[in-house]
Amino acid sequence: MDGGGETMTAAQQEREELRIFLKQAVSDADSFKDRFDAEVWLFDMSGRMARFIKDPQARLTFLRSVHREASAADLSPEIVLALIEVESYFDQFAVSRVGAQGLMQVMPFWKKEIGRPDDNLTNADTNLRYGCQILQFYLQKEKGNLHRALARYNGSLGKSWYPERVFDRWRRHWYNGEVNIY
Known part of the structure; x- marks a missing residue:
């Protein structure tokens, strides 16, 4: 019951739980400039x-993980979400027909390449870190x-279908504002 003697509906309860969780998420969101930016972005993207x-x-x-890893790699979190x-x-837990794994479809050979064969690419944080850093590498290369970096990420350099699909999403x-795409 609330102070007025009325019982909270399930929707009101969920909204209150979300408010409390959002408040905690905002306070833990260290990749944002300030609390206001965190609240606005997390609320909007949620x-x-x-x-x-x-x-x-x-x-x-x-969303906090995406923002943290994208920001650490100097990428737009919104572009990462589209990707x-x-x-x-x-x-x-997605696995492609060629064996790419997880949210950002990272190829498992990268684990061996960087000397971390035990990393789990279906772990969201691990996958986001790998994927964002790989995309940043290609962005620098291009x-x-x-x-061109997105095409390289997908292995389709020289073709525009993949980058256009990401930009469309x-x-x-x-x-959420301008992103320099060329």
Whole structure:
């Protein structure tokens, strides 16, 4: 019961739980400039993400991880969300026909290449770290040209279908301001 003697509905209870969790997520969100930026971004993206991850707490935890790893790699978190939508449709256990794993569809050979064979690419944080750093590497290699970096990420350099698919998802679902794409 609340102070007025009325019982909270299930929707009100979920909203209150989300508010409490969001408050905690914001205070733990160290990749944001300040608390206000964290609140605005997490609230905005949580609404957009609801169709992909139903549980509000899991959604906010995931979004904090995406923001942290994208920011650490100097990438737009919104572009990373678009890439994940294209690569795995937010399925952390996705495996492609060529063996790429997880949210960002990272090839397992990278674990051996960097001397971490025991890393679990279906772990969201691990996968996000690998994927974001790989994309940043390609972005540097392509001198800031995100279109070419995305094509390289996908193994389709010289073709535009993959970058256009990512940009399409970004425009439709994740657009949150300008991103330099060329």
